[in-house]
Amino acid sequence: MTRDDLVGYAVPAFTLGCGLAFWEGVVRWYAIPPYLLPAPSVIIATLFSDWGTLSSSLWVTLTITLKALVAAVIGSVTLAIIFAQSRLVERAFYPFAVALQVTPIVAIAPLLLIYLTPALAVLVCAFLVAFFPLLANTTLGLSSADHNLVDLFAMYRASRLQQFTFLRLPSALPYFLAGLRISGGLALIGAIVAEIAAGSAGQGSGLAYRIVESGFRLNIPRMFAALLLISVAGITIHVFLTALSHWLLSDWHESERGREG
Numbered sequence: 001m002t003r004d005d006l007v008g009y010a011v012p013a014f015t016l017g018c019g020l021a022f023w024e025g026v027v028r029w030y031a032i033p034p035y036l037l038p039a040p041s042v043i044i045a046t047l048f049s050d051w052g053t054l055s056s057s058l059w060v061t062l063t064i065t066l067k068a069l070v071a072a073v074i075g076s077v078t079l080a081i082i083f084a085q086s087r088l089v090e091r092a093f094y095p096f097a098v099a100l101q102v103t104p105i106v107a108i109a110p111l112l113l114i115y116l117t118p119a120l121a122v123l124v125c126a127f128l129v130a131f132f133p134l135l136a137n138t139t140l141g142l143s144s145a146d147h148n149l150v151d152l153f154a155m156y157r158a159s160r161l162q163q164f165t166f167l168r169l170p171s172a173l174p175y176f177l178a179g180l181r182i183s184g185g186l187a188l189i190g191a192i193v194a195e196i197a198a199g200s201a202g203q204g205s206g207l208a209y210r211i212v213e214s215g216f217r218l219n220i221p222r223m224f225a226a227l228l229l230i231s232v233a234g235i236t237i238h239v240f241l242t243a244l245s246h247w248l249l250s251d252w253h254e255s256e257r258g259r260e261g
Helices: 003-029 040-049 051-085 087-102 105-115 118-142 147-155 160-200 207-216 220-249 254-260
Strands: none
Touching (some): 003 040, 051 160, 051 220, 087 118, 105 118, 105 160
């Protein structure tokens, strides 16, 4: 690890520490009650005391997020490959994908809760949010192969399958991974929004449901503890997908090789 890497980690950590210390000091100085604004120490204490309930809710939310992300990867890659083979099919179905993307998920979630079970409705919401960035990026990647290389493959009489396997798929990988990093966080957001809708209807067991429940009971420290777990989960997903992207691209793609230099 270089000196620049250490500085890059130390500066955000120091800033975060100063912010938490200021928060703690303001709460203690003005004697703000926990039901209005809990201090960071109270939030951490609540996290440990309520860990049994919060950890099970965290597992529910993460399970839904990962299932939705896997389904979005499978669905978007399959549809992008179909789009890459036929411009007519892309023009026929791409507008429907855009329509689903621009429709607010908070408006779709209550409707899905009418027709589906709460668990399935939450999963579908998370899937819909994560699906479009992957589809758009993968479709763009499959159509962005270097035209000189396409001509070279044609000159050597490569079959359509060979051209797709050895040229278009590798060219699309950086685009796909960029979409995956975006969709990882969006899948979590979609799951949280749908869980809030389900929680408002009296159903659910994820972290968002615990937030709604804590709000009704004025258990604000637990609400903040659940928010902390959501933030940690989102950061963990982003870091993992970024590391995966670096691992897959570092040996050959300029976007990652340039960072190493």
